[in-house]
Amino acid sequence: MYPFEAFEEEIKERLSLIVKNIKLELPPEEIADMAFPCFSLAREWKKSPEEIANEIAEKIERGEYIERIEAVKGYVNFFIDSKKLANETIKSILKMKDKFGSYESNGIKIIVEHTSANPNGPLHVGRARNPIIGDTIARILKFGGYDVTTQYYVDDMGKQVAALFWGTKNLSIESKATKPDHKYVVYYQEATKLMEKNEKVKEEIEEIIMECERGNKELLEEIKKVYQPVLEGILASLKRLNISIDEFVEESKFVIDGSVYEVIEKLASMPQAGREGKAIYLMLDEFGIHGRNKKFYLTRSNGTSLYAARDIAYHIWKGERADIMINVLGEDHKLEAKQVEIALKLLKKKVPEAIFYSFVSLPEGRMSTRRGRVVYLDDLIEEALERAMKEVEKRGMAGEKAARIANAVAMGAIRYNIIKVSPDKAIVFKWEDALNFEGESAPFIQYAHARCSSILKKAEFEEKSSYEFEHPSEIRLIKTLAKFPYFVKKSISSRNPSLIANYAFQLASHFNAFYRDCRVIGSDKQNDRLALVKATKQVIKNSLNLLGIEALEEM
RNA sequence: GGGCGCGUGGCCUAGCCAGGACAUGGCGGCAGCCUCCUAAGCUGCAAGUCGCGGGUUCGAAUCCCGCCGCGCCCGCCA
Numbered sequence: 337m338y339p340f341e342a343f344e345e346e347i348k349e350r351l352s353l354i355v356k357n358i359k360l361e362l363p364p365e366e367i368a369d370m371a372f373p374c375f376s377l378a379r380e381w382k383k384s385p386e387e388i389a390n391e392i393a394e395k396i397e398r399g400e401y402i403e404r405i406e407a408v409k410g411y412v413n414f415f416i417d418s419k420k421l422a423n424e425t426i427k428s429i430l431k432m433k434d435k436f437g438s439y440e441s442n443g444i445k446i447i448v449e450h451t452s453a454n455p456n457g458p459l460h461v462g463r464a465r466n467p468i469i470g471d472t473i474a475r476i477l478k479f480g481g482y483d484v485t486t487q488y489y490v491d492d493m494g495k496q497v498a499a500l501f502w503g504t505k506n507l508s509i510e511s512k513a514t515k516p517d518h519k520y521v522v523y524y525q526e527a528t529k530l531m532e533k534n535e536k537v538k539e540e541i542e543e544i545i546m547e548c549e550r551g552n553k554e555l556l557e558e559i560k561k562v563y564q565p566v567l568e569g570i571l572a573s574l575k576r577l578n579i580s581i582d583e584f585v586e587e588s589k590f591v592i593d594g595s596v597y598e599v600i601e602k603l604a605s606m607p608q609a610g611r612e613g614k615a616i617y618l619m620l621d622e623f624g625i626h627g628r629n630k631k632f633y634l635t636r637s638n639g640t641s642l643y644a645a646r647d648i649a650y651h652i653w654k655g656e657r658a659d660i661m662i663n664v665l666g667e668d669h670k671l672e673a674k675q676v677e678i679a680l681k682l683l684k685k686k687v688p689e690a691i692f693y694s695f696v697s698l699p700e701g702r703m704s705t706r707r708g709r710v711v712y713l714d715d716l717i718e719e720a721l722e723r724a725m726k727e728v729e730k731r732g733m734a735g736e737k738a739a740r741i742a743n744a745v746a747m748g749a750i751r752y753n754i755i756k757v758s759p760d761k762a763i764v765f766k767w768e769d770a771l772n773f774e775g776e777s778a779p780f781i782q783y784a785h786a787r788c789s790s791i792l793k794k795a796e797f798e799e800k801s802s803y804e805f806e807h808p809s810e811i812r813l814i815k816t817l818a819k820f821p822y823f824v825k826k827s828i829s830s831r832n833p834s835l836i837a838n839y840a841f842q843l844a845s846h847f848n849a850f851y852r853d854c855r856v857i858g859s860d861k862q863n864d865r866l867a868l869v870k871a872t873k874q875v876i877k878n879s880l881n882l883l884g885i886e887a888l889e890e891m
Numbered sequence: 892g893g894g895c896g897c898g899u900g901g902c903c904u905a906g907c908c909a910g911g912a913c914a915u916g917g918c919g920g921c922a923g924c925c926u927c928c929u930a931a932g933c934u935g936c937a938a939g940u941c942g943c944g945g946g947u948u949c950g951a952a953u954c955c956c957g958c959c960g961c962g963c964c965c966g967c968c969a
Contacts, residue, residue, distance in 0.1 A: 359909065367912070375911055375950090384949090385911080409912050454969075494969045545968095587969095615967050626893070629965045636967045643969050667963050670895060694896075694962065702962090727931070745931080756917095757904070760896060762962055769903070769918080773931055776904085776917045783931050791928050830908090838905075841916085848932060857928045869928095891931070 338437075339424035340818040343401035343416050344370060350396050362822075365812065368406070368413035375410055385410030418815070422805045425818040429871040430799065437820040437878050439481035446482045447654055448474045449688075450664035451574070451581065452489040454496035455567040457521030459574075459713040461765055462696040462703045463666075468754045468884075469693060470664040471579040472833040475882050480828045485658070488581045489650060490567065492559060493548035493588050494643065495541070496524065500566070501559045502541045503527035515714065517569025520562070521705070528706060549640040551591045560586075573713050577747055578884045590649040596641045599649045599683070600634050606682055613637040623678050625671075632675045644672055648679045655686035662831070667692045667760075691831060693759035699766065711765060720746035720771050727773060728891070744886040746771075748778030751885055756837040776841055781876060782888045784844035788873035789889045791856050797866040804864055809853040813846045813868065817875050824882075833883075840879040847872050 337345070344360065347370055351358045355377065363371040374388040381388055389407035396405050396412070403417040429436045450470020453463055470486065478484045491497060503509075503523030513519040530537045547555050567584075574580065590596045600616060603609060608618045615637040621630045634645040654661055665673060673690050680687050697703060703710045724742035733741065753770050757763065773779040805811060820839065827835040850872075856865040877887040 363912080364915090371912090373911070376909090378949095411912065413912095491969065496969070612967080617967080624894095625965095629894080631967095633967050638967085640967095642967070647969095667896070669964090669969095671964055672969090674895090692896085692963095697962085731929085731931085761904085762897070763903095766903095772918075774918085775931095777931085779931050780917095783929080787929065787932085794928065834905090838916085845916090851928075852933055855928070890929080 338818070338821040339401070339421050339428060340416075340822055342424075343414075343421065344822075346399045346401050347372070347414050350399065350402070351392070354392055354395055362819075363411070363413065365815065367408075368411075369416040369815070370414040372412040372414070373410065374412065416815075418811050419804070421818055422811065422814045423802050425814055426803050426867050426871050429817065429874050430867065433874060434878060434881070436874060437824050438479045439821075439824070441483065442481040444482050444660065445658045446477055446484050446660045446662060447487050447658040448477070448484060448662045448664070449487045449489055449654075450474075451570075452491070453570060454491050454494060455517075455563040455570060456496040456500045456524045457566065457705055458515070458517040459570050460703055460705060461711045461713055461716055461770075464577075464713045464716070464750075465693045465696060465754055465759070465763075466664050466666065467574050467579050468577065468751050469691060469759055469833060471577075471884055472751075472755050472836075472882065473662065473664070473691065473831065475884060476824065476827050476833055476836060479882055480824055482660075482828075486582045487654070488584050490563075490584050490586045491643075492556065492563060492586045493545065493591070495545060497559060497563050498541050498544040498548070499527040499531060500524040501544060501562050502537070504562050506540075515569050515572070516565035517567075517573075518712075518714070519569075520566050525706060546638075546640060548588060549591060551588075553592065556588050556592075573717065576717055577751060578886070585650065585654075587643075587646050587650070590646050590653070591641065595649045595653065596646050599652065600641060600645055602683060603634060603648075603679060608682065614639045618675075618679065618682075620675065620678060625674065625678075629671060632679070644675060644679075647672070647676050648683075651676060651680055651688055652683070652685050654688075655680075658686075661686065661688035663688050663690045665690050665692055667694050689831070691759060694762040696763045696765050699764055716750060716770065717746070719767065720750055723771050724749070724773070731891075741888060741891050744888055745773065745779050745782065745891065748782055748880075748883075748885040749773060751883060752778035752781075752837060755833055755883060756841075758832075758834060778880075778883075778885050779891070781840050781844040781880060782885070783891060784847045785873060785876045785880070785887045786889060786891045787851060788847070788869050788876065791869050792866065792873065795857050795862060795866060797870055798863055800863065800867075803867050804861075805868065807850075807854050809846075809850040810865070810868060813843075813850045813872060816843050816846045817871055820875050820879065836879055836882050840876065840883065843872070843876055843879065847876070 348358050361371045361373060374385040377388050378385050389410050389412050392412050393405045393407035401416055402414055404415040406413045448470055451467040453459060474484050474486050500523055503526055507523055507526055509522045509526060511519045511522050531541055604616050610617050610619055615633060616635045617631045617633040620632050633642055635641055670692060677687050721742060724746040728738045728742045749771055823835055823839040827833060854865060856869060880887045
């Protein structure tokens with residue numbers, strides 16, 4: 337157990353003798369280390385929260401970690417023995433290193449599905465939110481002891497890919513692009529355009545879709561040859577952001593193995609099922625879905641399956657391979673996710689959790705690949721690199737080292753700026769916000785890490801059995817270090833990766849205050865402070881790791 | 892028209908689920924800090940009807956109702 341958790345446990349243990357239903361709060365740091373609000377007890381005890389707090393504060397004994405207890409305005413405030421906390425925390429970090437903040441394997445298997453973009457062209461910035469959220473949550477869950485696999489659901493039989501396929505077979509378009517997703521997207525764009533005004537093209541593309549739904553393996557193989565390079569282009573972009581995906585599951589799998597039809601058959605026998613010709617649907621009004629969308633169609637009138645039906649089969653398959661399923665989805669999938677969830681419940685199958693994110697739009701409106709109103713992820717990456725390179729050069733660095741630093745800064749800035757805001761907020765993309773290298777940004781945190789490295793390079797640190805600190809900036813920094821495992825846990829239970837982003841910023845910020853106030857090299861407390869710097873460097877690194885951002889030795 | 896989400900200083904944002912301690916922090920603005928471990932840093936100042944109106948409560952940014960604005964969805968598309 338981590339030192340800060342031991343403090344929390346001690347409080348809970350002591351409180352449990354007096355009250356049940358203990359809910360502790362983390363108060364603002366300058367007020368206390370942990371607080372127990374007494375407001376909810378007021379009714380039951382028929383006393384004011386102030387009186388209750390006083391009463392509880394008097395009854396509670398100090399302990400190994402609890403140094404002081406105070407009743408203030410209806411709160412019982414607990415103060416930690418900061419000497420003990422400091423010593424235990426520093427030693428724990430130096431011993432556990434990259435593992436500090438992590439938890440032992442709990443054997444729970446989680447599949448995180450993210451990105452799953454149609455392989456018909458390059459990722460744009462709007463979609464980039466998906467892999468970054470997905471990859472970060474996966475990293476945090478792994479660190480928290482879960483057995484995590486990431487999955488990309490490849491839609492290999494939809495309209496998008498069919499249009500791409502038709503385009504490459506019937507058109508010949510020059511393209512200067514070398515990256516395959518950019519090279520082939522023009523075929524998709526042109527095919528979509530033709531489909532809109534030419535009935536024959538539309539029919540041909542629809543025929544491709546129908547053939548896929550009938551499970552035509554040869555055709556599916558041929559289509560794969562076309563979309564695979566595009567998919568690889570997408571994955572290459574993700575790789576630059578330090579994102580890789582463990583497994584790829586093709587949608588057609590569930591048509592070929594027949595599981596979609598088993599699912600449809602079972603659902604068709606439910607009392608909620610209805611038919612219009614050969615089209616099968618579920619009536620969802622009893623589940624609170626009303627209006628035009630209460631009919632949830634599973635098949636077409638020609639008997640072929642619809643996307644949503646295949647999605648149900650996919651989730652059943654996935655549910656057999658995981659204890660928990662987490663899907664990262666755009667907010668446009670909310671209704672469909674709800675429908676799939678209802679169907680899975682009717683079938684008494686495991687239901688996935690979903691993390692929805694709002695769209696990233698441009699100041700001039702929604703992104704649209706078709707209308708060319710779009711910023712591609714690759715463009716953002718290139719621009720970020722250029723700007724980072726300028727900053728690096730300003731600081732007199734050059735060559736391979738400069739390139740490496742610029743790359744880490746650029747990729748970090750992109751990831752951080754997306755992950756730091758709550759997924760349900762819509763983002764209007766602006767270059768100056770997306771590529772900010774100051775303030776609440778990845779480079780700010782990377783810079784603090786580089787400062788730690790720089791100090792550690794200048795002096796020899798000697799490991800001891802105990803360390804002492806007393807400056808307020810030292811204590812504040814140590815308390816922040818001690819709370820890292822707490823935030824890992826909280827981030828997992830709330831499925832909110834931005835908590836780690838915010839934590840890393842706080843930590844870097846508190847380190848900067850320490851750096852300002854406490855001289856390390858040459859001070860008579862040099863060795864203790866070196867231990868603190870070493871521990872800080874480690875925890876910044878661990879939190880950056882969770883965000884998929886590189887910790888830099890110098891910049 | 893119906894459903895879901897969002898609305899916090901000029902701009903962005905935390906807090907909202909589990910109502911209470913002076914509403915968090917960043918960007919931008921203004922004024923400062925490099926004879927001292929990297930100034931991608933630090934300090935100070937100005938700037939807020941927590942969308943609007945009701946309600947519940949001793950107490951509401953937080954819960955409830957209504958309204959307004961914005962986003963997304965409402966296809967036998969994916």
